[in-house]
Each structure stands twice: as C-alpha cells, then as structure tokens.
Amino acid sequence: MTHPLPASARAWQEKLRRFVDSELIPHEVEAEMNNGDLPPAVVERHRRLARELGLGAMDMPKDVGGGALTMLEQAVVWEQLGRVTNALGWCFHSPGRWLLDASSPYQFKTWVKPNIEGHRDECYAITEPGAGSDVDAIAATARRQGNGYALSGEKWHVTGGNKADHFLFQAKLTDGPHAGSHALFFVDKNTAGIHHVRTPAYSHNYASHHPIYRFENVHVPADNLIGKEGDGLQYTYAWFRYERLMIAARCCGAAARLIDEATAFAKTRMVSGGPLMETQAVQFMLADSLTELWAARLMTYRTAEAIDAGEDVKVSHGQCSMSKLYASEMANRVADRAVQIFGGRGYMRENVAERFFRELRVDRIWEGASEIQRLIVAGSLAKRGQAPLIE
Numbered sequence: 296m297t298h299p300l301p302a303s304a305r306a307w308q309e310k311l312r313r314f315v316d317s318e319l320i321p322h323e324v325e326a327e328m329n330n331g332d333l334p335p336a337v338v339e340r341h342r343r344l345a346r347e348l349g350l351g352a353m354d355m356p357k358d359v360g361g362g363a364l365t366m367l368e369q370a371v372v373w374e375q376l377g378r379v380t381n382a383l384g385w386c387f388h389s390p391g392r393w394l395l396d397a398s399s400p401y402q403f404k405t406w407v408k409p410n411i412e413g414h415r416d417e418c419y420a421i422t423e424p425g426a427g428s429d430v431d432a433i434a435a436t437a438r439r440q441g442n443g444y445a446l447s448g449e450k451w452h453v454t455g456g457n458k459a460d461h462f463l464f465q466a467k468l469t470d471g472p473h474a475g476s477h478a479l480f481f482v483d484k485n486t487a488g489i490h491h492v493r494t495p496a497y498s499h500n501y502a503s504h505h506p507i508y509r510f511e512n513v514h515v516p517a518d519n520l521i522g523k524e525g526d527g528l529q530y531t532y533a534w535f536r537y538e539r540l541m542i543a544a545r546c547c548g549a550a551a552r553l554i555d556e557a558t559a560f561a562k563t564r565m566v567s568g569g570p571l572m573e574t575q576a577v578q579f580m581l582a583d584s585l586t587e588l589w590a591a592r593l594m595t596y597r598t599a600e601a602i603d604a605g606e607d608v609k610v611s612h613g614q615c616s617m618s619k620l621y622a623s624e625m626a627n628r629v630a631d632r633a634v635q636i637f638g639g640r641g642y643m644r645e646n647v648a649e650r651f652f653r654e655l656r657v658d659r660i661w662e663g664a665s666e667i668q669r670l671i672v673a674g675s676l677a678k679r680g681q682a683p684l685i686e
C-alpha cells in the first residue's frame with residue numbers, strides 16, 4: 296500500500312471500481328458511436344445504481360440529504376469515475392457544498408434541495424465569447440429593474456445546458472453601490488428572454504453538451520441573487536477549487552486505466568518474435584507513465600487531506616492548481632504514449648486510448664487552462680514562499 300488511505304476511502308475505492316468496471320466501461324464504445332448517448336433504460340439504470348451507491352450530492356452534509364464524504368473520499372470516487380470514457384461517470388447530481396452556504400432559505404427550497412434529491416440540475420454560465428481565462432472581463436450585465444434584475448449577455452460552453460433546468464449566471468452589476476462588481480444568479484431555463492444560440496460539436500462525444508445561450512433582458516426577482524451583490528467571484532472561485540481537484544482525481548483514474556490497458560496489450564502483442572513489452576522503448580514509456588501517475592496521485596490525495604484537515608483556503612487554492620496542472624498534463628502524456636503503444640489500433644475510436652487522447656485534452660483548458668494554473672501557483676509562491684505550499 297503506497298498511500299495510507301483510511302478504511303472508509305478504501306471502501307469507496309473498491310465499491311466504485313466494481314461499479315465502473317461492471318456497469319460503465321461495457322457501454323463506452325456504444326456511447327462513443329452514438330454521440331455520447333445510451334438507451335434511456337441504461338441511463339436510468341446507471342442513475343439508480345449511482346443513487347444506491349450513495350454518490351448523489353456527496354459534497355453536501357447528511358442533514359440536508361447529502362453524502363458528507365470527506366474531500367479525500369470524493370477524490371477517490373472521482374478517480375475511479377475518471378477511468379471510464381465518454382463521461383459515463385456523470386450519472387448523478389453533485390451540487391457543490393458552497394451552494395448550501397451561499398443560498399437563502401428560499402433558494403435552498405427552490406433549487407438546491409431538489410438538486411440534492413436529483414430532481415433539478417444546474418449548469419454554469421460564466422464564460423463568454425470575449426472572456427474565459429480572465430473571468431473579470433465578462434461583459435454580461437445585471438441591471439436593477441423593479442423588484443429584481445434584468446440580465447443580458449452571451450454565455451459559451453455551458454456544460455450540461457441540454458440537461459439542466461436552471462443556470463448559475465454570472466454578470467457584472469451596472470448600477471447601485473456595487474456597480475462593476477460580480478453577482479451570481481439562479482435563473483430558470485424557461486425564463487423569457489433566454490435564447491439557445493447553437494450547440495457546437497466538440498472533440499469528445501458526451502451526452503452532456505456545451506451549448507451557447509444569449510440572455511436578453513431576462514428579468515429575475517431579487518430573490519434569485521446568490522449571496523450579496525459583489526459576492527459573485529468568490530463563489531466562482533470556491534467552485535473552481537473543488538472542480539480543479541476533482542479534475543486532477545479523474546485524470547489520475549484515466550492514466551491508471553491507460554497504463555493497465557497498454558501494459559496488457561504490450562504483454563500479448565508479438566513484434567520481431569517477442570512480446571512488445573520486452574522492448575525497451577515501450578518499457579520506458581510505461582515506466583515514465585507509472586512514475587508520473589504516482590506523483591500526481593500523491594499530490595491529489597495530499598491536497599484533499601489538507602482540505603479535510605482545515606487548510607487555509609489560500610494555500611488550498613494554490614495546491615488545487617498544482618494538482619490540476621500536474622495531473623492533467625501527466626494524463627495527456629500518458630494518453631499520447633498509450634496511443635503509440637497500441638499503434639494503428641490506438642487510432643481507432645473503439646480503442647480506449649484513442650478516446651482518452653481526445654477527451655483528456657480539455658482538462659488542460661477548462662476550469663482554468665494550464666497557463667492560468669501556473670500564474671496562480673507562481674502568485675502563491677511569490678506571496679507565501681514555498682513552505683506552506685509544499686512542506
């Protein structure tokens with residue numbers, strides 16, 4: 296045992312590995328060949344099994360119906376779910392804990408609680424045609440209007456927009472004492488003034504699409520404002536931290552699967568009279584992959600444990616960035632090597648290495664591209680020195 300996972304995390308790891316191997320992986324190729332979609336009965340079965348496993352709202356406390364998993368347990372869960380392609384692991388609702396802290400009793404009853412119970416689902420509308428990495432450059436506006444706000448702006452890459460029934464919409468306030476600062480709103484998808492612009496095709500084939508929406512003077516009551524005027528960015532950063540760590544975990548899972556599959560292939564594929572595994576070129580690729588995976592996994596687990604132990608949020612911010620940066624770049628290197636080891640088979644969509652080679656690319660872009668993670672890490676180093684970050 297190379298990392299002393301507590302018994303509860305080990306139990307989650309084993310439970311999830313069984314679920315992924317027996318229920319999800321067998322449907323990967325079918326999903327890939329069908330634009331990410333599976334028959335409704337299969338989708339429903341995955342949802343039911345995920346519920347029975349206790350995956351729903353795992354970041355939420357028990358008293359509101361969540362799973363109350365520690366951050367380490369969640370990382371272990373997402374690591375296993377990362378072993379499957381085509382996002383088949385996205386088969387349950389997972390509202391972030393920050394939503395509970397930020398929402399009013401009315402908002403909890405209307406959006407958060409039904410989301411915890413699996414009846415409603417959210418999507419995040421932050422990125423715009425002119426603003427991605429630099430969230431503060433968003434042009435979307437929230438103008439005070441009657442008893443609420445009029446929201447306008449165009450939002451890109453809204454993941455899960457085709458499945459969700461409400462948005463978390465980020466805008467800048469145009470007036471009032473907090474003019475120019477950010478605000479975040481719950482917006483029901485059927486509100487007048489929301490237009491679906493188009494759904495672009497992406498490199499991966501997922502059932503959750505990433506549509507573009509235009510908001511034109513969408514009126515929402517003041518009750519839909521999350522927290523206070525000016526709080527918007529702070530909530531978005533809380534969400535980013537969580538997602539960055541779980542992306543790191545998923546990348547570790549993907550790399551582990553790729554190493555297993557490439558090793559199994561190399562042991563049976565005969566070249567020049569012997570197994571491919573006996574060639575030093577392939578041994579080096581697999582050795583580098585395993586070494587880098589171990590480093591990424593230790594970093595990810597350690598970051599999660601530190602959050603569980605009450606680490607300063609500013610330090611966690613830097614550690615989540617380091618974990619995401621290293622694990623996502625590691626997984627991309629591993630996928631590239633796996634394609635090479637599989638040779639021509641690695642270029643076929645029915646092959647796991649081909650799918651991961653495409654799917655993992657976005658992990659170096661979304662929730663802050665690698666360059667942005669480096670800026671965060673360097674900023675943290677300049678402010679705090681290395682000791683709190685890595686010792």
Ligand SMILES: Cc1cc2nc3c(=O)[nH]c(=O)nc-3n(C[C@H](O)[C@H](O)[C@H](O)COP(=O)(O)OP(=O)(O)OC[C@H]3O[C@@H](n4cnc5c(N)ncnc54)[C@H](O)[C@@H]3O)c2cc1C
Pocket residue numbers: 418419420421422426427428429451452453454455497505657660661662663664665666667
């Ligand atoms: C599949 C997918 C799903 C997504 N889902 C969502 C979602 O659900 N909700 C949402 O709001 N957004 C979502 N996004 C958006 C995603 O978070 C952004 O694409 C990402 O933050 C990068 O922003 P950008 O695309 O505008 O690139 P840009 O910000 O234009 O950056 C372009 C390049 O320049 C680099 N760069 C930018 N600034 C600097 C700098 N200061 N120094 C050095 N290099 C820099 C970047 O790293 C990048 O390589 C999604 C994106 C994708 C591809």
